[in-house]
Amino acid sequence: MFHCPVNTTVGRGVMPSVKLALDHVNEHDSVLRNYRLHMWWNDTECNAAVGVKSFFDMMHSGPHKLMLFGAACTHVTDPIAKASKHWHLTQLSYADTHPMFTKEAFPNFFRIVPSENAFNIPRIRLLQHFNWTRVGTIYQNEPRYALAHNRLLVDLDTNGFLIEETQSFATEVKTALAKLKEKDVRIILGNFNETWALKIFCEAYKLEMYGRAYTWLLLGTYSNKWWMRRAPCSKRNLTTALDTAILTDLLPLSTTGEMTVSGITAKDYQVEYDRRRGTEYSRFHGYTYDGIWAMALAIQTVAQRVKLKYKEKTVQDFRYRDKEWEQLFLDALSNVTFEGVTGPVRFYDNERKASILLKQFQGDEVGEVKVGEYCAERDHLDLASGDTFKWIGKNPPKDRTLRLIEHTQVNITIYSVLVSCSVLGILLATGFLAMNIHYRNQRYIKMSSPHLNNLIIIGCMLTYLSVIFLGLDSSLSSIGAFPVICTTRAWLLMAGFSLAFGAMFSKTWRVHSIFTDVKLNKK
Structure with a gap:
């Protein structure tokens, strides 16, 4: 005998499976022999006040209920689970997956359905x-x-x-x-x-x-x-x-094809459930069916232990708020093991390790x-029991942006050609510099500002020299020399450009000043 608070939405879909499980338990030859399992149930309407009132009404009426089955809504399950603890009543939920229902917080609460x-x-x-x-x-x-x-x-x-x-x-x-x-x-x-x-x-x-x-x-x-x-x-x-x-x-039902404790397979159960349910459906129907069987086997274990320990007692002598009876039912339900329509049923810290369905959109x-x-x-x-995964692209996504560091080297042939051109430019500039210094007093050279010409030539020589340093890499020099090389690159190019461009600008400004001088002598 047990009490079952259900909520309207889920309840209509699970009641056919509850009745089917009760029929199978009561018809089974080796389960609860000489007993008949009954259920008293009420609709909580997924309302905490209604659920608690229903619980207390049913506790104070009719024969004593051995166990409590339900509920489905967390805000109903919570107060009922707290109340059932004070009644020393063992409770099993078929649909509440809230992770707050731990063994430490609710020692009398079990669930056949996996939590979040x-x-x-x-x-x-x-x-x-x-x-x-x-x-x-x-x-x-x-x-x-x-x-x-x-x-x-x-x-x-x-x-x-x-x-x-x-x-x-x-x-x-x-x-x-x-x-x-x-x-x-x-x-x-x-x-x-x-x-x-x-x-x-x-x-x-x-x-x-x-x-x-x-x-x-x-x-x-x-x-x-x-x-x-x-x-x-x-x-x-x-x-x-x-x-x-x-x-x-x-996972609504097991897909292994194993024979269950009731002597039928999950497919056989599905056919019978569909025949009985009509238009109502609940995703928890398989867990409800297995939940009834778990409680029936627990009650049978308690009946056997009571018979061995107290020859004059039976489960009909069960009383509320009795710690000894409470412990008997807690131990019995904790040790229940069987093959159900949703897979193997066994409790670990009052929770079940159930199979999980994997889906992809x-x-x-x-x-x-x-x-x-x-x-x-x-x-x-x-992953062999379902369809293949779909990916946008040939392969699954990567879990990060891949950053590949590639060590590249300057092509030695190209570098040799450019260095040769730079050396040739330096030699040519050196010749021009020597010529400019040697003939600095010649009229045409003197009129072209030889000192500025020298600065332009030196700037060009430094710029040519920077090409040699800019092309150096780890294959042509040591890693330790790179701080000096990098500094030299910057200074050579900067100094060369500044000298060449600055001197050229000065010459241009000098010519501009001469041709724009308004103080001309007239004869």
Whole structure:
């Protein structure tokens, strides 16, 4: 016997699987023999006040309930989990993934569905698969996403990743995205709900943070065709920015084909569930089915232990607020192990290591497609169970801008030709300088300002000489000589140009002054 608070939206889709599980448990020959499992349920309407009232009403009416199953909404699960602890009642949730429900804070709370923390390692294994070691993160500043993000940072650091930038947002995302782009973050891990996902990818389109240079890895768990909802940009822009994004999600049912504890396969269960559910559907239906089985097996274990320890007692003698009964149920549920329709079921610190679905958005026409699975029980990434990844370009994006430093050398042939020309120019200038000094008293040379001519020639010689130093590289000189060479380059070229151009300008100014002198003698 157990109490099941459900919410209206999820409840209608899971009730067929609950009833199916109860039928299978009660029909099974070796499970709870001589007992019949019953469920008392109520609709919490996803309202904390309604949920708590329903809980207390059901605790004070009818026979004692052995365990508590639910709820789905966090703001309902939280107060009920706190209340059930004081009743020493073991609780199992089939749909609440909030990471705040830890064993330390809620020792009586278990969940058959993986929490948000469980979606970190699959993304890390993908990063390792594609050799991405430099990443950035962005998360919604709410407890559900912030707590999972904190755990993500720890997991990334433990696995040796470089976290280049971490950004959070509360009311707008443009600033956070701009900082990620400024840091040249190419691989972005995002933790946010689908409403913000629409806004983020619209903004990413404006900032050109998409295409062959970027990859987004999202926490996911969004509703079916969530990108079709109204967004702050056009559908075309949204799907363009979203293209090739990778999302994690709950794996609805196991794909291994293993026989489950109830004697049927996951496919057989799917057929029976579809036959019973009508138009209602919940993504948690498989976890609900396995949750009922986990509780049934736990109750059976308690019944066996009570029978061995207290021959005069049975589970019908269960009482609330009894620590001994509480510990019996906690131990029994902690040690439950079986093959369920969602995969292997076993609890680690009151949480389950479930399989995670990996999806990729491959364009507006195709939408989200399965590209793989991650089995947390075996820490195995299986990319052969889905379609191939789609990339814009031939290969996956790089996690950083590659900066290649190439050591280039001056072509020795070209350098030899230029040095020869420079030496020839220096020799020619030396000849002109000697001629100018030797014939400085000749009338024509004297009239051309020989001293300025000397400065022009010396400037040209220094400029020619700078060509020799400018062409020197590490193959023609030692690394230690480069400080002197670099200084010499600058001074030779600067001094040569200054002397040659300065002297030439002085000569030009002298001629200008002569021809513009207005004080002419007239005869």
